[in-house]
Amino acid sequence: MIDMLRNLALLFIGAALVNNILLTRFIGLCPFFGVSSAMETSVGMAGAVVFVMTLASSATWVFWNVLLEPLGVGDFLYIPAFILVIAALVQFVEMYLRKAMPGLYRAMGIYLPLITTNCAVLAAATEAVKPGFFKMNIAYGFGFGEAVVYTLGVAVGFGFALISFAALRERLDVAPVPKIMRGAPMAFVTAGLLSLGYVGLSGMFGI
Amino acid sequence: MDRAPSTPTSMVLSVLVTCVVASAALTFTYEMTRERIAEQERVAREKALKDVLPAATEFTAVDANVLSAAEEAAGDTQVAAVFDAGESGWGILVAPRGYGGPMSMVVGVDRNGKVTGVKIITQNETPGLGSKVMTEPEFLPQFEAWDASEIEKAAKAFDAISGATKSSNGVRKGVLAAGHVYADVLSGEGGGSKQ
Amino acid sequence: MTDWIATFKRGLSIENPLTILMIGLCATLAVSTKFEGAFFMGLAVIFVLTMSSMIISALRRVIPEQVRIPIFIVVIASFVTIVDLTMHAFLPPVYNFLGVWIPLIVVNCVILGRAEAFAYHNSVSLAVADGLGMGTGYSFVIIVLATFREFVGSGEIVFMNQRIVALPPSYQGPGIVLLFPGAFIIFGFMIAGARWVTERQGRRVVETSKHCTIEEGRAL
Numbered sequence: 001m002i003d004m005l006r007n008l009a010l011l012f013i014g015a016a017l018v019n020n021i022l023l024t025r026f027i028g029l030c031p032f033f034g035v036s037s038a039m040e041t042s043v044g045m046a047g048a049v050v051f052v053m054t055l056a057s058s059a060t061w062v063f064w065n066v067l068l069e070p071l072g073v074g075d076f077l078y079i080p081a082f083i084l085v086i087a088a089l090v091q092f093v094e095m096y097l098r099k100a101m102p103g104l105y106r107a108m109g110i111y112l113p114l115i116t117t118n119c120a121v122l123a124a125a126t127e128a129v130k131p132g133f134f135k136m137n138i139a140y141g142f143g144f145g146e147a148v149v150y151t152l153g154v155a156v157g158f159g160f161a162l163i164s165f166a167a168l169r170e171r172l173d174v175a176p177v178p179k180i181m182r183g184a185p186m187a188f189v190t191a192g193l194l195s196l197g198y199v200g201l202s203g204m205f206g207i
Numbered sequence: 208m209d210r211a212p213s214t215p216t217s218m219v220l221s222v223l224v225t226c227v228v229a230s231a232a233l234t235f236t237y238e239m240t241r242e243r244i245a246e247q248e249r250v251a252r253e254k255a256l257k258d259v260l261p262a263a264t265e266f267t268a269v270d271a272n273v274l275s276a277a278e279e280a281a282g283d284t285q286v287a288a289v290f291d292a293g294e295s296g297w298g299i300l301v302a303p304r305g306y307g308g309p310m311s312m313v314v315g316v317d318r319n320g321k322v323t324g325v326k327i328i329t330q331n332e333t334p335g336l337g338s339k340v341m342t343e344p345e346f347l348p349q350f351e352a353w354d355a356s357e358i359e360k361a362a363k364a365f366d367a368i369s370g371a372t373k374s375s376n377g378v379r380k381g382v383l384a385a386g387h388v389y390a391d392v393l394s395g396e397g398g399g400s401k402q
Numbered sequence: 403m404t405d406w407i408a409t410f411k412r413g414l415s416i417e418n419p420l421t422i423l424m425i426g427l428c429a430t431l432a433v434s435t436k437f438e439g440a441f442f443m444g445l446a447v448i449f450v451l452t453m454s455s456m457i458i459s460a461l462r463r464v465i466p467e468q469v470r471i472p473i474f475i476v477v478i479a480s481f482v483t484i485v486d487l488t489m490h491a492f493l494p495p496v497y498n499f500l501g502v503w504i505p506l507i508v509v510n511c512v513i514l515g516r517a518e519a520f521a522y523h524n525s526v527s528l529a530v531a532d533g534l535g536m537g538t539g540y541s542f543v544i545i546v547l548a549t550f551r552e553f554v555g556s557g558e559i560v561f562m563n564q565r566i567v568a569l570p571p572s573y574q575g576p577g578i579v580l581l582f583p584g585a586f587i588i589f590g591f592m593i594a595g596a597r598w599v600t601e602r603q604g605r606r607v608v609e610t611s612k613h614c615t616i617e618e619g620r621a622l
Contacts, residue, residue, distance in 0.1 A: 024582060026432040027502075030425055030511050073230075076237040076487060079505050080229055080479035087472050116471070119428050119509040123502065180594050184424060188590030196583040213466040221466055225473045229480040236484050240491035247494050329498045334435045335556030335580045370577050 008149050015153030021120050022161040023191070023198040028120030032162060033187060035111075042166035046159030048111040049118065050152070052093065056086045057125045057151035061144055064129040082125055087116045124154045165194060251328055252313075256290060256298040259315030259324035263292035273392060280391035284384035285309065289393070296323060297393055299385040305330060305377030306337045312378065314385035320355040320394060325382055330374075337374030346375070350382050356394060358386025406531045413535030420543040421596035425511035429503040430544050431585040437559050437566075439499045440548030442489070444541025446504060450481045451513050451540075452533035455521040459529035462522050474517045475508070482507045512540060547585075547592060555580035 021027045031049075035041045060082050068074035068081060094112045097105040115121055128147035142150060168190050177186050211217055256266050269277075269289045277299070278286045287300040296317035302309040310330035315323035325347050332338045340346055346368055353361035362383055367375035419425055426447075433439045454477050458465070465473050486504045489497040497504070507513065516536055521529040552559050555577065557569035578584040 026428050026582060026585075027506070029427040029431065033424060033427065073234075076233050076483055077230060079483050079486070079508055080226075080233070080476050083475050083479050083508050084226075084472060087475055116475075117509045117511055117514055119506045122509050123506065126502075126505070180598055181590075185590045185594035185597070188586045188593065192583040192586030192590065195586055199582060210462070211464045211466050213468040217466050218469045221464065222469050222472055222476075225476045229476050232480055233483050236487050240487040243491040244487070247491065251494070331498070331501060333580050334439075334499075335552065335575065336577050 008146070011146060011150055012153040012156075015150050016157035016160065017198070018201050020157045020161055020198045020201075021123065021154050022158055023195040025123075027123045028118055028158060031114060031118050031120075032165065032191070033184070034114075036162060036166040036169055036187070039163070039166045039170055041111075042162050044107055045111045045114070046162050048108045048115060049120070049158050049162075050155040051108070052086075052090060052112070052115045053121050053124055053155040053158070054148060054151050055093070056089055056121050057128045057147055058144070059085050059089055060125040061128055061142070061147045078126065078130075083116075083122060086121055086125065090116050120154070120158055124151045127154075161194070161198075165191060168194065252300070255313040255326040255328050256292070256315075258326045259313050260292045260295045260298055260317075263295035263298075266290040266292050266298060269297075276392045277388040280387045281384035282387065284380055286384065286388060287311065289388065294318065297389070299388050300328075301381040301384050303377045303381035303384065305332050305340075306371075306373040310374075310377055310381070312381050314350075314382055316355045316385060316389045316393070320389055322350050322353040322355055322382065322386070325350045325378065327378070332371070332374040332377075337371045339368050339371050340374045340378050343368050347378075350378075353382065353386070355386040355389035358383055358390065361386075406527060409528050409531040410535035410538075413532065413537070413539040414542065415539070416600065417536075418539040418543065418596065419512040419515075419536055420540055421593050422600065424593070425515055426513075426540065427589075429506060429510065430540075430547065431582070431589060433500055433503050434544055434548035434585065435551055435555070435580050436499065437545065437548045437552050438496065438561050440544045441541075441561070442493065442496045443500055443503065444537070444544055446485045446489070446500075447507060447510070447512070447540050448534065448537030449485060450478065450507055451516060451537040452530055453481045454478045454513060455516060455529040455533035456526055458517045458521040459524060459526045465522075470518075470522065471514075474514060474522075478513050478517070479508045512536060543592070543596075547589065551579050551585070551588065555584075 015021075019025065022029065022032050031045055035045045063081065063085055064074060064078070068078060090112050094105075097108065097112075128142055128151055169187055172186055172190060181189070211221070253266070256263070267290065268274075269291055274286070274289055277289050281301065284304075285302040287302055289300070290298040292298055292315075296315060299314045299316060300311065301314060302311050304310075308331050310332070311328040312330075313326045313328065315325075317323050327341050327347075330338065330341065332340065346366075349366060362379060365375075365379055367379075413419065416422065420427070420430055429443060433443045454474070457477050458474060461473075482505060485507070486497075489500070489504065516532060520532045524532070549559065553567065555575045557571075557573035557575050558565055559567045576584075579588065
């Protein structure tokens with residue numbers, strides 16, 4: 001029991017920090033640069049990603065293990081199938097939130113359409129059923145629980161990187177940056193330095 | 208511009224038709240490419256096995272229970288397959304983790320437990336840095352003549368490539384795992400009886 | 403015909419998906435460590451973008467508006483899978499290098515963005531011009547970036563197992579160029595350069611497509 005908890009905790013930390021999907025794998029950069037210009041949007045996006053990514057991975061895990069794998073069509077249908085599951089899920093979440101939880105919808109609603117094209121969601125969902133595929137250093141198959149914990153870790157890592165980057169960018173706005181580098185170019189250089197820090201974590205915990 | 212109206216029927220129908228046409232096209236492409244993909248993988252694997260065990264003529268995969276014992280012996284490192292090469296020894300396919308994820312490599316071990324060679328089939332290390340484990344002329348040969356039954360001892364004398372420590376260590380882990388597979392499983396004459 | 407050429411050229415310059423619109427970045431930074439990888443990635447994107455634009459534009463009158471996104475996605479994903487399987491069968495080393503980035507073309511904002519912003523509203527021939535132009539613009543940037551990184555980082559450029567350019571073996575490149583942080587920093591300077599050029603030509607066109615970014619708290 002303790003062993004299992006320890007493994008899950010390591011899996012979580014490994015997914016969130018050591019193999020941070022944004023800064024060590026380059027996956028999910030579009031929203032990373034797209035929404036990080038303001039703190040408020042970053043927090044909203046991070047919340048929406050944690051929510052949708054975990055749901056999406058659970059859904060694709062079930063979909064894969066119940067339908068695609070037993071039918072033997074997983075190898076060539078997983079890309080359209082997963083992205084369709086994710087797109088449909090996002091639609092339903094949007095509809096449900098709008099009706100049932102208008103408060104949450106106001107906070108998260110505008111980010112939901114963006115999540116369909118967030119490669120991090122597809123990557124995490126695929127990794128959870130085809131371990132090793134996205135080179136995130138996993139060498140064994142996942143059960144449902146592990147898949148959920150793993151995805152949660154990826155999503156939290158995504159949110160963490162996004163929010164810390166947004167905080168840096170807010171400071172950059174008032175920093176004396178040469179005119180030609182202002183805005184996006186400087187944001188990339190900053191991301192490079194941030195990524196340098198995360199690369200330093202690689203190999204910790206043997207993950 | 209006049210577009211098709213979004214009625215429930217038209218919506219369901221159009222998505223359904225798209226999905227059916229798409230799956231048909233993909234099934235067709237899959238059938239067209241499947242044999243070639245399998246063939247490519249078999250050739251790459253065969254070539255690597257031949258490289259580490261040049262004298263062998265035939266490679267047969269070991270029984271499932273030997274393989275599962277081997278997986279247990281290898282610990283954290285994944286064992287993809289073990290091939291019996293008769294008098295020449297065994298080819299052990301392992302997938303240790305490097306910097307950029309699992310690498311697929313073959314370790315050849317002869318009947319006396321000497322490592323006959325190491326060959327990397329595929330890897331995803333950083334090109335120009337970690338990928339040097341494949342190109343550096345002195346790196347892979349250093350594993351040859353390691354004693355698989357005393358692999359931990361042999362592994363102490365090990366030179367990593369500078370700038371590619373993590374990838375080098377990945378390869379070392381793979382050879383270590385193969386050594387354990389030999390010591391715990393194969394040295395008992397491939398009988399599948401662990402220890 | 404002039405329309406066609408103008409549409410094609412936009413993707414190369416004033417609406418370049420990478421340096422100006424800044425969409426589809428993930429794969430760009432990740433696969434640009436090798437000229438060869440970038441070259442085939444560019445080809446894959448051109449193929450998927452052109453083919454899906456063509457199909458979507460041809461079917462634009464029969465695709466109901468409310469379910470257009472799922473249909474776009476299925477069309478794009480199918481072409482991506484075709485590229486994925488074909489590369490696996492015929493170019494195994496390249497396939498192995500590009501790995502996850504081929505399936506991830508599905509969620510590349512450039513492709514869905516163009517389907518939504520252009521192909522769904524324009525004729526087949528213009529949609530093809532747009533796909534080709536955007537794809538070429540994308541490929542151009544990624545190849546330039548990869549050539550720089552491979553040459554400076556490892557001192558040689560290898561294409562299909564042939565060394566095209568090589569510095570003497572004693573050359574020790576700065577490894578950071580090949581690593582993730584280096585990619586960000588170099589790309590940052592590259593955008594600055596591209597903007598400088600665009601601004602000097604006195605043009606300023608920035609249009610970002612839906613599903614890719616948020617400005618002032620509203621999805622565009």
